[in-house]
Amino acid sequence: MKSIKETIIFSLIIISICMLGTIYAIVEEKSTQQEPETISIEAPVETTASNIEPTAAPKKELSLSLTDSEIQNMIKTSRAADEAAREEYQALLNTGYVRPWNQPEEPEINIESEEEIIEETVLEEEPVSTPAPILKDSYNSKDEKWDDLFNSFSDWNGDTSSLEYYGNKYITGYDACYSCCGKSSDDPNYGVTASQSHVKMGRTCAVNGLTFGTVLYIEGIGIRIVEDRGGMKNGNIDVYCDTHAQCYELTGIYNVYILWSPDWV
Ligand SMILES: [Zn+2]
Numbered sequence: 001m002k003s004i005k006e007t008i009i010f011s012l013i014i015i016s017i018c019m020l021g022t023i024y025a026i027v028e029e030k031s032t033q034q035e036p037e038t039i040s041i042e043a044p045v046e047t048t049a050s051n052i053e054p055t056a057a058p059k060k061e062l063s064l065s066l067t068d069s070e071i072q073n074m075i076k077t078s079r080a081a082d083e084a085a086r087e088e089y090q091a092l093l094n095t096g097y098v099r100p101w102n103q104p105e106e107p108e109i110n111i112e113s114e115e116e117i118i119e120e121t122v123l124e125e126e127p128v129s130t131p132a133p134i135l136k137d138s139y140n141s142k143d144e145k146w147d148d149l150f151n152s153f154s155d156w157n158g159d160t161s162s163l164e165y166y167g168n169k170y171i172t173g174y175d176a177c178y179s180c181c182g183k184s185s186d187d188p189n190y191g192v193t194a195s196q197s198h199v200k201m202g203r204t205c206a207v208n209g210l211t212f213g214t215v216l217y218i219e220g221i222g223i224r225i226v227e228d229r230g231g232m233k234n235g236n237i238d239v240y241c242d243t244h245a246q247c248y249e250l251t252g253i254y255n256v257y258i259l260w261s262p263d264w265v
Helices: 002-042 046-052 068-094 106-124 142-151 244-250
Strands: 164-174 204-207 215-218 222-228 237-240 252-260
Touching (some): 142 222, 164 244, 204 215, 222 237
Antiparallel strands (some): 164 252
């Protein structure tokens, strides 16, 4: 019995010594592993080299004879060096010097987002299209309808940038006389347009190929409603006038825009 007890105690002592040895070996290995990490990443400056020297001591000194407090001191020294290097690096960054491999990404992201904001603003600032006329469901006459259509653009600001360009057109004038329209003054259809309205200076014009009720803006003349047809060619426009003198006066080449068309409804 005695010998068994002794054997057990002896074995426990041996096991304890082995475990202690293993623990010291692990600690030693860990502390030596920390060194290259500390030097290469966090301590690029020469001042840290001296701080690290104690941890970089020769391996023969890191024997089992080291006490816990000695190991703790080594770890403390290593951490202090680590912290000092980190602080020095931070101080360097604070001076405004930024290493090429540490170029911040944020400014680029900010620039992109600013461009997006500018794009959105440009889209928002696109010219507003001209107001669409509000017409009644039915009218007693075409004259009433064309007047209503014409008057619905009385508030238009004259901005042509958002308008559909019809072209650089040759404009002539016509009145209701026989030589212009082929109808004498006693003809019941005298002064009656192809759209069954009565010619009105400042409102009526004749265009082939555009729907009746199309609203034109002739730059230099004004707004006209397409009410009539004629013998014009190449999309030329005939503008109604009360006298031949007025017809001669406006004859010329003008930029023409479509303000509104019944085809858009
Ligand atoms: Zn005439």
